[in-house]
Structure formats: C-alpha cells, structure tokens
Amino acid sequence: GNSVTQMEGPVTLSEEAFLTINCTYTATGYPSLFWYVQYPGEGLQLLLKATKADDKGSNKGFEATYRKETTSFHLEKGSVQVSDSAVYFCALGMDTGRRALTFGSGTRLQVQP
Amino acid sequence: GAGVSQSPRYKVAKRGQDVALRCDPISGHVSLFWYQQALGQGPEFLTYFQNEAQLDKSGLPSDRFFAERPEGSVSTLKIQRTQQEDSAVYLCASSSNTDTQYFGPGTRLTVL
Numbered sequence: 451g452n453s454v455t456q457m458e459g460p461v462t463l464s465e466e467a468f469l470t471i472n473c474t475y476t477a478t479g480y481p482s483l484f485w486y487v488q489y490p491g492e493g494l495q496l497l498l499k500a501t502k503a504d505d506k507g508s509n510k511g512f513e514a515t516y517r518k519e520t521t522s523f524h525l526e527k528g529s530v531q532v533s534d535s536a537v538y539f540c541a542l543g544m545d546t547g548r549r550a551l552t553f554g555s556g557t558r559l560q561v562q563p
Numbered sequence: 564g565a566g567v568s569q570s571p572r573y574k575v576a577k578r579g580q581d582v583a584l585r586c587d588p589i590s591g592h593v594s595l596f597w598y599q600q601a602l603g604q605g606p607e608f609l610t611y612f613q614n615e616a617q618l619d620k621s622g623l624p625s626d627r628f629f630a631e632r633p634e635g636s637v638s639t640l641k642i643q644r645t646q647q648e649d650s651a652v653y654l655c656a657s658s659s660n661t662d663t664q665y666f667g668p669g670t671r672l673t674v675l
C-alpha cells in the first residue's frame with residue numbers, strides 16, 4: 451500500500467535559518483505529492499504540490515521537488531520567519547482508483563525570534 | 564469564495580451517545596472526503612463520495628460509523644454509541660475532479 455514517512459519533530463530554528471523537512475514515500479503507480487500546513491487552531495491548508503517527476507512546487511518561499519529516483523519530496527525554505535511556526539504534513543494522492551490522500555505523521559516547526 | 568465549512572467546531576459527548584457532524588463542501592465540488600485526525604498524528608482516510616455515491620468506505624473503523632451525502636452536496640458523518648477512542652478531530656475535504664483537496668477547519672470530538 452501507499453505510505454509517507456516524514457522526519458519527526460519538533461524542529462526548532464532561529465528566525466532567518468534554512469529549513470529542510472524530509473519526506474519520502476512508497477506508492478504504486480504515479481502519485482501526486484503535497485505539502486499541507488496546519489497553523490495553531492486552524493485547519494489544513496495546501497502549501498504546495500507537484501504532480502509528476504522533477505516538478506517543483508513552490509509557494510510563500512517554500513519549495514519542494516518531486517524526486518522519483520529517491521522517492522522523496524523534501525520541503526525547503528531559505529529563511530524562516532516566526533509566522534512559519536506550524537505543523538507541516540507531507541501527503542500523496544492518486545488521481546485514479548482510491549483517491550484518498552495518504553499523510554505522514556506531521557512535523558512541528560517552531561521558529562524563535 | 565467560501566471554503567469548506569464544518570459544524571459544530573467542537574462537540575463533547577458522553578460515552579454511548581450518538582453524534583452527527585456536518586460538512587458543507589465548496590460549491591460545485593463533486594468529491595467529498597472524511598478523515599480522522601488523532602492528536603499528534605496525520606489525518607487518516609475514512610470515506611469518499613462522488614456526488615451522492617459513496618465510492619469508498621474502507622477507512623471507516625467500525626459499523627458504528629456511517630456517512631451520507633443524499634443530494635450530492637452537504638454530508639453528515641454519524642457516529643453511534645460513541646467510545647472514548649472516537650475522540651479526534653474529524654476533517655472534511657472537497658475536490659473538483661483534480662487531485663487537490665481543500666479542507667475544512669474540522670470538528671473536535673471529545674468523548675467523556
């Protein structure tokens with residue numbers, strides 16, 4: 451079956467530090483890959499996505515590249531802000547067959563001023 | 564435009580009570596999903612509708628869980644005879660016929 455593994459948190463960084471949150475996946479077929487963010491007290495928001503190998507998703511300074519050879523979709527940001535403090539979820543989805551998203555367990559990011 | 568809305572936002576139930584959780588998807592979205600998110604975990608799939616048809620209910624944890632979407636728009640997730648292990652956040656998501664799902668704020672269910 452499909453699965454997503456992401457690095458455990460919490461990740462604690464100082465403002466303006468470089469961020470990497472690792473995500474690897476196992477899937478049959480050709481999934482789309484997503485990063486969702488959950489701010490305190492709020493619902494899941496789509497941060498970025500990529501639908502095929504070598505695609506790069508980007509939004510709000512965050513980037514992730516779909517690497518089929520390493521089955522990875524690592525999230526990066528060059529300079530984090532306190533407002534980026536949240537829980538980040540990596541997920542995969544198929545556009546045929548079972549359309550449910552499969553999520554990782556989430557990584558909490560804490561950015562200190 | 565309006566996003567996915569869910570009600571109530573918070574629900575406290577005594578063990579053994581029945582509860583009903585409502586989801587209003589984005590207008591025009593044919594696909595609707597329910598997920599369960601335990602504390603500190605990622606969401607886990609419960610069930611999926613395309614219009615009014617329930618195409619996948621493989622994630623429902625027991626026959627106490629029931630979902631419906633009779634007119635292909637609003638959906639209700641019902642949990643009968645709630646147990647403490649049912650305590651979680653229940654998320655609804657909707658989608659047009661693309662791969663992107665848009666989530667509501669969730670209903671936090673606490674079973675005492």
